Amino acid sequence: MATIQQQQQRRDRFRLALLLTPGLLWLLLFFALPLVIIFVYSFMTNDALGRVVYEPTLNNYITIFTQSLYVNAYLRSIWASVLTTVICLLIGYPLAVFIARSPQQWRMPLLMLILIPFWTNFLVRIYAWQIILANNGIINGLLEIIGVGRLTLLNTEGATLIGLIYGELPFMVLPLYAAIDRFDFTLMEAAADLGANKVQAFLRIMLPMTMPGIVAGSVLVFIPTLGQFVVSELLGGAKVDYLGNLIQRLFLRANPINWPLGSAMAVLMMLVLLVLIMMYFRVTSEEER
Amino acid sequence: MIKTAPATTASARIRGAFSEGRLTWSGLSLTVFSILVYLFLYVPIVILVIFSFTRDEFGVRWTGFTFDWYIRLFNNPRMMGAAWNTLVVATVSTIVSTIIGTMLAMAMERYRFRGRNAMEGLIYLPIVVPEIVMAVALLAFSAIIFDVIRMVTGEVLRRNLATVTIGHIAFSISFVVVVVRTSLKNFDRRLEEAAADLGADSWNIFWRITFPLILPGIIGGALLAFTLSLDDFIISLFLSGPGTSLLPVEVYNRVRRAITPEINAISTLMLLLSMALVALSQLLQRRR
Amino acid sequence: MSDSIAIELRDVVKRFGDVVAVDHVNLQIRDGEFFSMLGPSGCGKTSTLRMIAGFELPTAGSILIHGREMGITPPHMRPVNTVFQSYALFPHMTVAQNIAFGLEMRKTPKDEIARRVKEALELVRLSGLEERRPRQLSGGQQQRVALARALVNHPEVLLLDEPLGALDQKLRKEMQLELKSLQARVGITFVFVTHDQEEALTMSDRIAVMNKGKLLQVGTPTEIYERPNCRFVADFIGETNFIDGVVIGRDGNYTVLETPEGLRFRGLAVRPLSDGTQVTYSIRPEKVRLLAPNGELPPNGLAGTVMTVNYIGSDTRITVRINDRRTIDVWEQNTRSTLDRDEYWQPGEAAVIVCPPDNALVLSE
Incomplete structure (x- = not known):
């Protein structure tokens, strides 16, 4: 009997290996290994021609922590990401409730209208705002007609924020909708029946029960926002540096380029992300209790 | 008892309408708010489409209707080349990541093995790692590989469509796994037992029962991979080489300089393609 | 009914981790008999059935079908077919394709498949529904397709795993009688798993009562009801x-x-x-x-x-x-x-x- 089972196990193990190997290799080689490389790079030195010199140093991290250019970029990116996430949540939650509470035949079309921007090129959607906010663009045209006169709308931090919210909103709404759609609204009636007012019922019943959607949506919005550089470049006019702008410049366009410093910034960004997400999970899981 | 019944249901219906948020102030304001959000989402897109037909050479004002920008676009070899590159990259990336992702999904869903949790982490990590980190990491990696190749063979390689494609596959795999695993989870494994009971060997079980039934999930994963690749900008920017530019990178380079209606036109076309893909994926879901 | 043995279980044990699902069961099922395995859920009856079908392998002991030791013979090589509790009809195939599946796997010639599928549909009174998909059928009709799909292969033994469980009371009673008469007509050994004592008494030639993995008593419905050999059997069957x-x-x-x-x-x-x-x-x-x-x-x-x-x-x-x-x-x-x-x-x-x-x-x- 033992040999029979061994035989079967061997066959199973062979099949498993066959299924796993290509994916495992690909992810190790083209995902995990590159991450290890920039981790190693972050402790290396850069020469005047922008070449990586294999001399271990902590200088990259020291630079980041001591020069205001870098410190500010981190703070600015974190702040913009938090703000974007919170505003997307405040807009997305009521919208998701609205879709989930719509008559059955309306729900799919309403959801489709969220899906289309979700699947549409991010760059294109951000670019659309350039047309709207341009100095001789549509809003300024309207402002002129009512006599307010032209305003500088494009190339401001406000424009960056609008672009970020606009770009990320669908990523917030979809997981929220999934959670709220599963929520049984008769529970709110039960809470009211037991004497809770609307705010209490929301805070004690609906919010905890839809928390998985809130967490998923927030993480989906926060992560890309932290590393973005397109929005601040196209709508913010690259007047101030966000994390992504600096990293992009250090890797592609600086003179000389500085990959070790860029790597250190990327590694620190991952670290920031990890810490913030863990803090967020802790807070929200307490809320759930 | 019977006489009072209609009255009770009527009042229940009114109460229901209130609680469903239509006749109340809160319901009304929610509706108005939601309409405004939908406008916020769609007005920019609509304006973009409209202004791809304007005569205004800055593409931000309406000065009359023209098809010129589309015609110019189709006569622009750089743009057309970039569009072709994008389609090639997306197609190859979709095929490879769908095959690898489906195999991974099968392994994760059907087997228990040591290191399974680590594997789970490795699969889901690309979804949560910021794309820019992945992009610079792949850039650094490709530079090292090219250095090694130069030292060994003396051949000087540059970033090209292959490097972009490899990057696209690396992040698409994870999304394919997520989608295919869902359909494997919903798959009733007793159907496989039934097939075995009726004399099917494991080859026939897979190709005649399992595969046709999870096919919608696989196609869904493939469509997602295709869209991700088409839409990807960050990895494409870092990994494409000179002369092998992809459409989003080309658009980005032009937009950084100035707004032109030609960009409005190409954006409109990309928008149409996205909509077609959404429609296709919804159609497939409905068929399921 | 002949006296030859269709299925024999020799000291069969099945463990899942620490749980003993089937505990040293010895059993002989005769050719052509309607044999029921009866017991509360978790008593080991379904595990026993799954071992006969080959979906599970015994931890110890052996299973013989018409005298042939089954060993690790995989399900698709065994001369038995199963009617599943949930029917497990292939949703992407028509009724006719479902029924033809087993014959195709055995490389039966096309014209013979067509003939036998037609016969099987007549047998379960579903002629005319060939092109329907399973989801377009009622529960009772799905049940009949599952039966036809198994019987069309002329198995030496038909295994039925609580096949009537999903049907409503009235349909269930009808199907009990129909199954019984069907079995008499085709003459194939039926091994029927159920937790419903009335169902077992109505349909079976013999019943095996199981509890906690152990086989407690095997006998005709009359023997089981009138002469239960232990407190559990007396309690489980009737009041x-x-x-x-x-x-x-x-x-x-x-x-x-x-x-x-x-x-x-x-x-x-x-x-x-x-x-x-x-x-x-x-x-x-x-x-x-x-x-x-x-x-x-x-x-x-x-x-x-x-x-x-x-x-x-x-x-x-x-x-x-x-x-x-x-x-x-x-x-x-x-x-x-x-x-x-x-x-x-x-x-x-x-x-x-x-x-x-x-x-x-x-x-x-």
């Missing part, structure tokens, strides 16, 4: 009165036991029991007789008081108190049609219970 006591001796064919409060009962013992053995006396409610008291207690009689009377149409179910802590249930058939309340027992009435020893059992364990 019965249990009275615990100690064996104090014998009286002719009967074994006598005494309860702690000194009442004596006589009944048939399934196996010889020595004095002092802890036993359970079991008598079914329909076998107890209830008489009006006439001064003197008859043999095997006990005085009591009627407590509750429930009229349920075919029967009247009466609970009689015989002392402070004991009641006995009595079912009387309503053989006469009358509206006169006085014709029935009334709560509070004095009554005499008679337990005929030929209808009562003394069970050990």
Whole structure:
């Protein structure tokens, strides 16, 4: 009997290996290994021609922590990401409730209208705002007609924020909708029946029960926002540096380029992300209790 | 008892309408708010489409209707080349990541093995790692590989469509796994037992029962991979080489300089393609 | 029905981790018989069936089909077919494709497949639904497709895993009779797993009762009902009165036991029991007789008081108190049609219970 089972196990193990190997290799080689490389790079030195010199140093991290250019970029990116996430949540939650509470035949079309921007090129959607906010663009045209006169709308931090919210909103709404759609609204009636007012019922019943959607949506919005550089470049006019702008410049366009410093910034960004997400999970899981 | 019944249901219906948020102030304001959000989402897109037909050479004002920008676009070899590159990259990336992702999904869903949790982490990590980190990491990696190749063979390689494609596959795999695993989870494994009971060997079980039934999930994963690749900008920017530019990178380079209606036109076309893909994926879901 | 053995289980054990699902089961199922495996959920009946089908391999012991040791033969090489609890019809295939699947796997020629699929559909009275998809069928129709899909392969044995579980009560009764007559027509051995004792009694030639992985009793429906060999079987099949006591001796064919409060009962013992053995006396409610008291207690009689009377149409179910802590249930058939309340027992009435020893059992364990 033992040999029979061994035989079967061997066959199973062979099949498993066959299924796993290509994916495992690909992810190790083209995902995990590159991450290890920039981790190693972050402790290396850069020469005047922008070449990586294999001399271990902590200088990259020291630079980041001591020069205001870098410190500010981190703070600015974190702040913009938090703000974007919170505003997307405040807009997305009521919208998701609205879709989930719509008559059955309306729900799919309403959801489709969220899906289309979700699947549409991010760059294109951000670019659309350039047309709207341009100095001789549509809003300024309207402002002129009512006599307010032209305003500088494009190339401001406000424009960056609008672009970020606009770009990320669908990523917030979809997981929220999934959670709220599963929520049984008769529970709110039960809470009211037991004497809770609307705010209490929301805070004690609906919010905890839809928390998985809130967490998923927030993480989906926060992560890309932290590393973005397109929005601040196209709508913010690259007047101030966000994390992504600096990293992009250090890797592609600086003179000389500085990959070790860029790597250190990327590694620190991952670290920031990890810490913030863990803090967020802790807070929200307490809320759930 | 019977006489009072209609009255009770009527009042229940009114109460229901209130609680469903239509006749109340809160319901009304929610509706108005939601309409405004939908406008916020769609007005920019609509304006973009409209202004791809304007005569205004800055593409931000309406000065009359023209098809010129589309015609110019189709006569622009750089743009057309970039569009072709994008389609090639997306197609190859979709095929490879769908095959690898489906195999991974099968392994994760059907087997228990040591290191399974680590594997789970490795699969889901690309979804949560910021794309820019992945992009610079792949850039650094490709530079090292090219250095090694130069030292060994003396051949000087540059970033090209292959490097972009490899990057696209690396992040698409994870999304394919997520989608295919869902359909494997919903798959009733007793159907496989039934097939075995009726004399099917494991080859026939897979190709005649399992595969046709999870096919919608696989196609869904493939469509997602295709869209991700088409839409990807960050990895494409870092990994494409000179002369092998992809459409989003080309658009980005032009937009950084100035707004032109030609960009409005190409954006409109990309928008149409996205909509077609959404429609296709919804159609497939409905068929399921 | 011939005497050759279709399926034999020799000392079969199945463990899932620490759980023993099937515990040293020995069993022989005869050719052409309608054999049921009956027990509560988790008793090991389904595991046993799955081992015969080959979906699970025994931890120890062996399974033989028509004398051939099955060993690790995979399901698709075994001469048996299964009707699944959920039917497991292939949703992406039509009814005809579902039924043809097994024949295609066996590389049957096309024209023969067509002929046999047609026959199978006629057999289960589904002709005309060839091109439907499973989801377009009612539960009863899906059930028939599952049957046809299995039977079309002419299996040596057909395994049925609670196939009627998903049907409503009325359809279930219909299908029970239809399955039984179908089995008689095709002459294939049926092994039928169920937790419904009435279903097992109605359909089976023989029944195996299982509990906690152990095979407790194998016998005809009459044997199982009239001569259960242990307390569990008596309790699981039908309803019965249990009275615990100690064996104090014998009286002719009967074994006598005494309860702690000194009442004596006589009944048939399934196996010889020595004095002092802890036993359970079991008598079914329909076998107890209830008489009006006439001064003197008859043999095997006990005085009591009627407590509750429930009229349920075919029967009247009466609970009689015989002392402070004991009641006995009595079912009387309503053989006469009358509206006169006085014709029935009334709560509070004095009554005499008679337990005929030929209808009562003394069970050990």
